[in-house]
Amino acid sequence: MAEVIDMSRTISTWRWKKILLAGAAALLIPTTTQAANGANGHRSGKEVVETVCARCHATGLNGAPEIGDEAAWSQRAAQGLTALTKHAIDGIRNMPPHGGSPGVSDFELELAITYMVNHSGGHWARPLDKASVPVERSGEQIVHERCIQCHGTGFDGAPKIGDRAAWIPRLRYGLEPVVRSAIRGHGPMPPRGGMADLTDAEIRGAIIYMVDYGTPAAK
Ligand code: HEC
Ligand code: HEC
Numbered sequence: 001m002a003e004v005i006d007m008s009r010t011i012s013t014w015r016w017k018k019i020l021l022a023g024a025a026a027l028l029i030p031t032t033t034q035a036a037n038g039a040n041g042h043r044s045g046k047e048v049v050e051t052v053c054a055r056c057h058a059t060g061l062n063g064a065p066e067i068g069d070e071a072a073w074s075q076r077a078a079q080g081l082t083a084l085t086k087h088a089i090d091g092i093r094n095m096p097p098h099g100g101s102p103g104v105s106d107f108e109l110e111l112a113i114t115y116m117v118n119h120s121g122g123h124w125a126r127p128l129d130k131a132s133v134p135v136e137r138s139g140e141q142i143v144h145e146r147c148i149q150c151h152g153t154g155f156d157g158a159p160k161i162g163d164r165a166a167w168i169p170r171l172r173y174g175l176e177p178v179v180r181s182a183i184r185g186h187g188p189m190p191p192r193g194g195m196a197d198l199t200d201a202e203i204r205g206a207i208i209y210m211v212d213y214g215t216p217a218a219k
Contacts, residue, residue, distance in 0.1 A: 042105060042107055042108050042111070043108055043111075044111060044115075045108075045111030045115030045116075046115055048104055048108045048111060048112040048115075049067070049112050049115050049116060052099045052100070052101045052112070053099050053116065054067070056095075056099075057116060063093075063094060064094070064095065065116075065120075067119050067120055069120055070120050072120070073116065073117055073120035073122065074120075074121060074122070077120075077124075077191075077196070078184075078191060080183070080191065080192060080196055081113060081124070081127060081197045082199070085106065085109055085110050088109045089106060099112075107127075107130075107131065110127045111126070111127065114126060114127055114196070117196075123190065124195075125145075125146065125195050125196070127196070127197035128197060136201065136202060136205075137198075137202055137205075138209075139204075139205030139207070139210075140209050142193075142195065142198065142202055142203075142209075143206050143209050145195070146193055146194060146195050147161075147193050147206055147210060148161065150188075151210055156188040157187075157188070158188075158189065159210075161210045161213045162211075162212075162213035164211070167210070175204070175207070175208070178207060179200065179203060179204050179207060183200060
């Protein structure tokens with residue numbers, strides 16, 4: 001009984017925290033529009049794609065995955081943003097390093113890749129500029145930014161935050177297999193929860209936060 005009441009109170013607290021966090025983030029992180037205007041010294045993903053990447057990726061020249069080709073991109077996207085960005089920086093087969101334009105920064109590559117993935121059936125969140133936000137995001141931050149959308153309510157069968165009964169059977173082989181499963185995604189659970197730029201450590205932190213939520217820390 002008390003648990004039910006606690007739960008609804010907790011959820012509305014989460015909502016508030018989410019709003020507060022979003023407010024704080026808006027102050028710290030430049031918005032897409034500011035970024036597009038060059039406020040942070042980098043071009044938007046759209047601009048980079050149109051001026052640099054489209055030359056090959058608009059037409060599929062030399063086997064480049066074509067923008068809008070969902071099958072081609074979903075396969076590549078499964079590697080995650082970090083791996084794709086590394087390939088775009090170093091070049092891979094007929095893909096030249098930095099798309100052949102050394103002036104494109106690593107972060108601009110991330111924005112451009114996210115733009116192409118999202119115009120090819122993907123739903124990636126905008127990556128954070130690690131140079132301007134160098135800190136690793138906490139499990140709590142990540143959960144409130146993203147995972148709560150499904151894990152807050154149990155949407156589509158997602159194990160709910162703090163619902164030990166739902167989490168314990170999933171953890172029967174330990175934390176690592178569950179971390180790997182969240183990285184890969186399965187069924188309605190998108191790879192990396194849809195935040196392609198999450199590091200493995202950040203995902204681990206988010207999972208621990210969801211499993212342990214509301215339980216007193218072990219002494
Ligand atoms: C000169 C042509 C060309 C340009 C310009 C170009 N690409 Fe590519 N790109 C390719 C080709 C060809 C491939 C396929 C390589 C392969 O897997 O064989 C590719 C593949 C990729 C992949 C998938 C890599 C993987 O691991 O599967 C990414 C990501 C990518 N390009 C990003 C970009 C971005 C971002 C830009 C613009 C900044 C860009 N490309 C510009 C030709 C190009
Ligand atoms: C779009 C909805 C959605 C979002 C967003 C989402 N999840 Fe999930 N998640 C699910 C669903 C649904 C399941 C249950 C899938 C199943 O069991 O087949 C699940 C399962 C999981 C599991 C259990 C995996 C297993 O092998 O038992 C973990 C861990 C997990 N999610 C972590 C996360 C993390 C971390 C985030 C945020 C970065 C996140 N999820 C965001 C829907 C989502």
